[in-house]
Amino acid sequence: MTDLLLLHTSPVHVPVFEALRDRNHPGAVLRHLVVPELLDRARAEGPESVAPALRGLLLAEAAPPGTPGPPGTPVLVTCSTIGAIAESLAPALGAPVLRVDRPMAAAAVRAGTRIAVLAALGSTLAPTGQLLAEEAAGRPVSIRTHLVAGAWERFEAGDTAGYLARVADAADSVTGADVIVLAQASMAGAAGLVTSPVPVLSSPAPGLAAGLALRSAA
Helix, strand or coil: CCCEEEEECCCCHHHHHHHHHHHHCCCCCEEEEECHHHHHHHHHHCHHHHHHHHHHHHHHHCCCCCCCCCCCCCEEECCCCCHHHHHHCHHHHCCCEEECCHHHHHHHHHHCCEEEEEECCHHHHHHHHHHHHHHHCCCCCEEEEEECCCHHHHHHCCCHHHHHHHHHHHHHCCCCCCEEEECCHHHHHHHHHCCCCCCEECCHHHHHHHHHHHHHHC
């Protein structure tokens, strides 16, 4: 029985979440769905453009016919660009849907009022800023966004080390912040490279824990 369905827009996330499962949640059963074209379309036409395709995909995959287990398998969406759209589909799916960066955002607004957001994709900045404001629930927060120049090109070229190094350098250059948010799940490995004393938050570990808790709460 699947405990959690993970929707990714890049295959690089699969081993990351498998490793987190093995380390922190042994025995949990994850099922991975990788659909890169969702991000491609969201970048070209806006996140709202993927809603119909995403709804059909998740309706089919959260409880496909002939598979064991009850309907309504929780879904964790690891792409920050389409996370809000995916969460909005939960009522239609009859299953919990969580964007992977929501627990991270909640932790960020608890950490301080001056939040720096780093992203490698411009399409991620607005959704992440909106999420942080939502989690702040009316409390005053200052959100500064930073697009890490050249990082995404390295990611697309398969240069993971170069990608993470650029993200870490950008984090080390941040000033006047109480906390730094790494907006994309693919950035998580950069947290360990940052030398700044400012806390750096990433989404995969807290997101997976929260996603698996949805099954327990169901």
